[in-house]
Amino acid sequence: MKNTVRLVLFLAALTGVYIIMKDWLEYDVLKYLSFIITLSVIFIGVVIFLENRHPTQTLTWLVVLGSFPLLGFVFYLLFGRNYRKEKMFREKYILDKEAYIKYEEFPENHEPRLEKLGDHQKKLYHLAQKLGHSPVSFSTATKVLTNGQETFQFIKEELKRARHHIHMEYYIVRNDELGREIKSILIDRAKAGVKIRFLYDAVGSWKLSKRYISELKAAGVEAIPFGPVKVPFLNNKFNFRNHRKIIVIDGKVGFVGGLNIGDEYLGKNDHFGFWRDTHLMVHGEAVKSLQLIFFQDWYYMTSEHFLDEKYLHSEPPDLFQDGGVQMIAGGPDNEWSVLKDIFFAMINSAEHSVWIASPYFIPDEDIFSALKIAALSGIDVRLLVPNRPDKRIVFHASRSYFPELLAAGVKVYEYEKGFMHSKIVIVDNELASIGTSNMDMRSFHLNFEVNAFLYRTLSTQTLVKEYLHDLESSNELNLDTFSNRHIGYRLLESTSRLLSPLL
Numbered sequence: 001m002k003n004t005v006r007l008v009l010f011l012a013a014l015t016g017v018y019i020i021m022k023d024w025l026e027y028d029v030l031k032y033l034s035f036i037i038t039l040s041v042i043f044i045g046v047v048i049f050l051e052n053r054h055p056t057q058t059l060t061w062l063v064v065l066g067s068f069p070l071l072g073f074v075f076y077l078l079f080g081r082n083y084r085k086e087k088m089f090r091e092k093y094i095l096d097k098e099a100y101i102k103y104e105e106f107p108e109n110h111e112p113r114l115e116k117l118g119d120h121q122k123k124l125y126h127l128a129q130k131l132g133h134s135p136v137s138f139s140t141a142t143k144v145l146t147n148g149q150e151t152f153q154f155i156k157e158e159l160k161r162a163r164h165h166i167h168m169e170y171y172i173v174r175n176d177e178l179g180r181e182i183k184s185i186l187i188d189r190a191k192a193g194v195k196i197r198f199l200y201d202a203v204g205s206w207k208l209s210k211r212y213i214s215e216l217k218a219a220g221v222e223a224i225p226f227g228p229v230k231v232p233f234l235n236n237k238f239n240f241r242n243h244r245k246i247i248v249i250d251g252k253v254g255f256v257g258g259l260n261i262g263d264e265y266l267g268k269n270d271h272f273g274f275w276r277d278t279h280l281m282v283h284g285e286a287v288k289s290l291q292l293i294f295f296q297d298w299y300y301m302t303s304e305h306f307l308d309e310k311y312l313h314s315e316p317p318d319l320f321q322d323g324g325v326q327m328i329a330g331g332p333d334n335e336w337s338v339l340k341d342i343f344f345a346m347i348n349s350a351e352h353s354v355w356i357a358s359p360y361f362i363p364d365e366d367i368f369s370a371l372k373i374a375a376l377s378g379i380d381v382r383l384l385v386p387n388r389p390d391k392r393i394v395f396h397a398s399r400s401y402f403p404e405l406l407a408a409g410v411k412v413y414e415y416e417k418g419f420m421h422s423k424i425v426i427v428d429n430e431l432a433s434i435g436t437s438n439m440d441m442r443s444f445h446l447n448f449e450v451n452a453f454l455y456r457t458l459s460t461q462t463l464v465k466e467y468l469h470d471l472e473s474s475n476e477l478n479l480d481t482f483s484n485r486h487i488g489y490r491l492l493e494s495t496s497r498l499l500s501p502l503l
Contacts, residue, residue, distance in 0.1 A: 121349070121430065121431055121455055121456075123345075123349070124342070124345050124346060124349055124431065125324070125326065125455065127341070127342065127345050128326055128328055128342050128453060129326075131328070131334075131336050131338045131341060131342065132326075132327075132328035132329060132330070132338055132342075134289050134326055134327055134328055134329075135289075135326070136324040136325065136326040136453075136455065137284060137285035137286045137289075137324060137325050137326070138323070138324050139284050139285045139316050139317070140282060140283065140284035140285050140286040140287075140317060140324075140325040141282070141283045141284055141317030142280055142281065142282050142283075142286075142325055142452070142454065142457060142458075142459040143280070143281040143459065144278065144279075144280060144434070144459045144462040144463060144466070145255075145257070145278070145279040145280065145281055146278060146466060147267075147275065147276060147277055147278075148259060148265040148266040148267060148275060148277060149266060149267075151255075151257070151259050151265075151277070151279040152178065152259075152265075152266065154255075154281055155182075155247060155255055156181070156182070156185060158247075158249050158253050158255075158281075159182070159185045159186070159189065159247075159249065160185055160188075160189070161249070161250075162189050162194045162249050162250055163194065163250055164194065164195065164250045164251075164310065165194060165195040165196070165197070165248075165249075165250060165251070165311065166186065166189060166194060166195075166196045166197070166198075166247070166248075166249055166250075167196075167197050167246070167247070167248040167249075167291065167294045167295075167298075168186075168196075168197070168198045168199065168246070168247050169199040169200075169226075169242070169244050169245070169246040169247075169294050169297060170199075170200050170201070170204075170205070170244075170245050170246075170260055170261055171200075171201045171204035171205070171241065171242060171243045171244065171245060171260055171436075172201070172204045172205055172260035172261065172262055173200045173205045173208050173212075173260070173261045173262070174205075174207065174208065174260075174261060174262035174263065175207075175208055175209050175211075175212045176262060176263040177263055177268075178261060178262060178263050178265070178266060179208075179212070179261050179262065179263075180212075182261055183212060183215065183216060186198065186216060186219070186221055187215065187216065187219040187221070190216075190219040190220040190221050191219055191220070196220070196221040196222065197221075197222045197224075197294075197298060198216060198221055198222065198223040198224070199224050199225075199226050199242070199294070199297060199298055199301065200223070200224075200225060200226065201225070201226045201227065201241050201242040201243070202225035202226060202227050202228040202229055203227070203229060203241050204241060204242075204243070204260075205225070224298070224301050224302060225301075226241075226242040226297065226301055227240065227241065227242060227301075239446055240331075240332045240446055240447070240448070241446070241447050241448070242297065242447070242448040243436050243437075243443065243447040243448060243449050244256075244293070244297070244329075244436050244448055244449060244450045245257060245258070245259065245260060245279075245436055245450075246290050246293060246294050246450060248287060248290050248291050248294055251287060251288070251291060251310075251311055251312065251313055251314060252283065252287065252314075252315055253281065253282065253283055253287065254281070254282040254283075254286070254287040254290040254291075255279060255280065255281055255282070256279070256280050256282065256290060256327070256434075256435055256436070256450055256451075256452055257277070257278055257279030257280050257423075257434060257435060257436070258277045258278055258279060258421050258422055258423050258434075258435075258436060259277050259279050259421075265277060265421075267418065272388070272390065272418060272419040273418045273419070274417055274418025274419070275418055275419050275421060276415060276417065276418055276419065276420045276421060276422060276470065277421040277422055278422040278423070278424060278434060278463070278466070280434050280435075280452050280459070282325070282452070283315075283317040284314060284315070284316055284317040284325075285314045285316075285325075286325045286326070286327050286452070287314055288312055288314045289326075289327035290327055290450070291311060291312060292307075292312075293327065293329045293450055295307050295311075297448070322456065322457070322458070323454065323455050323456040323457030323458070323460070324454070324455035324456070324457070325452060325453070325454055325455070325457065326452070326453040326455070327450065327451075327452055327453075328342065328450070328451055328452075328453060329448070329449070329450045330437065330443075330444075330448075330449045330450070330451070331447065331448035331449060332445065332446055332447075332448070333448070337444050337445055339437045339443065339444065339449055339451055340364070340366070340367065340443075340444035340445075342433075342453070343367060343425060343433070343439070344366050344367060344370055346425060346427050346431065346433070347367070347370040347371060347374055347427070348370055348374070349427060349431075350374055350379050350427045350428055351379075351428055352379065352380060352428045352429070353379060353380040353381070353382075353426070353427065353428055353429065354371070354374055354379055354380070354381045354382070354425070354426075354427055355380075355381075355382045355384075355424070355425070355426040355427075355464075355467050356371075356381075356382065356383050356384065356424065356425050356426075356439060357383075357384040357385075357420065357422045357423065357424040357425075357467065357470070358383075358384075358385065358422075358423055358424075358438050358439035358440070359385065359386055359390075359419070359420055359421045359422075359423070359438060360391070360394050360398065360438040360439070360440045360442075360443075361383065361385050361398040361401065361438075361439050361440060362394065362397055362398060362401075362439075362440035362441055362442075363401065363439060363440070363441075364441050364444060367439065368401065368404075371383075371405060371408075371410055372404065372405065372408035372410070373408075375405070375408040375409035375410045376408050376409060380411075381405075381409070381410045381411065382410070382411045382412075382413065382471075383405065383410055383411070383412045383413065384413045384415060384420060384422075384467070384470060384471065384474060385398060385412070385413070385414055385415070385420065386414065386415055386419055386420045386421075387414035387415060387416050387474075387475065388419060390419065393496045394440070394496075396489075396492050396493045396495075396496040396497075397493065397496035397497045399489075399493050400493035400494055400496065400497035401497070402477060402482060403479065403482065403483055406477060406478075406479040406482060407479060411476060412476070412477045413471055413474035413475065413476050413477070414474055414475050414477065415470060415473060415474045416473055416474060416475055417473035420470070422470075423435060423436065423437060423438055423439075423451075424463055424467065425439075426460070426463055426464060426467060429460070429461070429464050430455070430456050430460060431453070431454070431455055431456070431460070432453070432454045432457075432459070432460040432463050432464075433451050433452070433453050433454070434451065434452050434454070434459075434463065435449065435450055435451025435452055436449045436450055436451065437449040437450075437451050
């Protein structure tokens with residue numbers, strides 16, 4: 001299918017060039033250009049139809065291509081070419097699964113502890129294990145890190161303590177004050193003999209200067225871009241980005257969560273002001289799971305093997321924490337929509353409450369229906385979102401879902417203190433997810449993500465308290481008031497929602 005599309009586009013372009021050059025003086029160039037674009041759109045429409053995507057996505061693409069041929073054509077080149085992403089990443093999926101099976105441990109003595117989780121949570125754990133190939137750890141301590149100041153305080157302290165290795169994987173890295181401070185620490189540790197591997201997403205960090213990278217490499221840091229894109233319009237992997245944020249230090253401590261490396265995450269951006277976000281620090285067994293996720297991403301880009309006991313050895317945490325911790329990676333390389341399926345199961349498992357915080361809320365039909373049904377069933381369903389956009393189309397598309405949610409009894413809150421970027425799901429005040437995945441279709445189907453799932457841990461209770469605290473700085477939407485918003489906003493939201501399967 002991939003080669004077919006490329007051939008079609010190439011032949012269409014070649015035909016167009018030939019016709020234009022041959023009859024430049026005799027015919028209207030625009031007529032031939034229109035003909036070429038129309039022909040290409042028809043071929044793309046056939047390709048989309050034969051890909052057997054979700055009907056919503058198929059219809060959306062066909063409507064966009066039919067209504068806006070030129071814009072739809074360009075948009076498809078940028079964002080639409082799935083080409084059976086399972087095939088694109090098939091080798092990575094197989095290697096990842098083999099590594100998890102080989103290196104992850106599933107002790108038999110976990111069963112008695114699993115019994116304490118409760119039947120509905122135990123089922124969820126088994127689902128997560130089946131989809132993510134990662135065990136739950138009962139020998140892991142976690143600490144919730146609130147906002148940028150606390151998060152980067154701990155990150156910088158732990159980086160400076162590194163003695164053997166540092167593994168970092170980020171979507172966005174900026175060459176600003178915070179970025180340069182992190183770079184300085186890495187250079188210092190590299191000169192001290194610490195092995196440092198640094199993976200950054202080529203699109204998310206496209207503004208990162210060559211000088212920044214060259215200075216790291218000159219000090220001995222191995223810095224590699226994930227999914228480099230030389231010609232965005234013609235690169236198949238442009239749309240599949242590494243959205244993970246992972247740090248592993250000496251195999252002893254790990255970090256995962258919503259914060260990238262940039263000054264805005266410290267609240268230094270004038271437009272956003274205060275930046276509300278959440279990260280997680282991890283000690284103990286679950287660090288090995290983060291290590292394996294990093295290793296597989298590194299191997300995918302470099303073909304370098306480096307896993308052995310010195311990287312996989314985990315030490316029990318100094319402070320015992322009851323409850324379980326499970327690291328789950330999701331991405332376009334998996335045969336299942338791992339994180340979406342787990343979120344769906346979490347919502348359906350709820351007996352009392354489902355609380356969600358997400359800066360980008362564009363659910364697919366499964367999640368959207370699950371939330372409405374839960375609320376209609378008497379479950380306390382709450383959704384916390386920003387009240388100001390950083391991505392306008394996504395922001396307005398999100399708001400188009402609110403009337404149905406509100407009518408079903410979902411409580412929707414808009415955070416007003418600053419920009420809300422936390423990615424949290426809490427069920428029954430006992431089960432929680434924190435990580436990089438938003439509650440949107442891009443995180444579900446296109447991005448490489450990683451989330452920590454917490455089963456009755458102390459950190460879960462911290463997330464509950466912070467969620468309630470965030471609601472105090474939020475405005476609860478009213479169905480009648482929201483339904484009477486200006487017709488211009490409603491048209492904008494409906495138009496944005498039309499594009500939501502493509503975002």
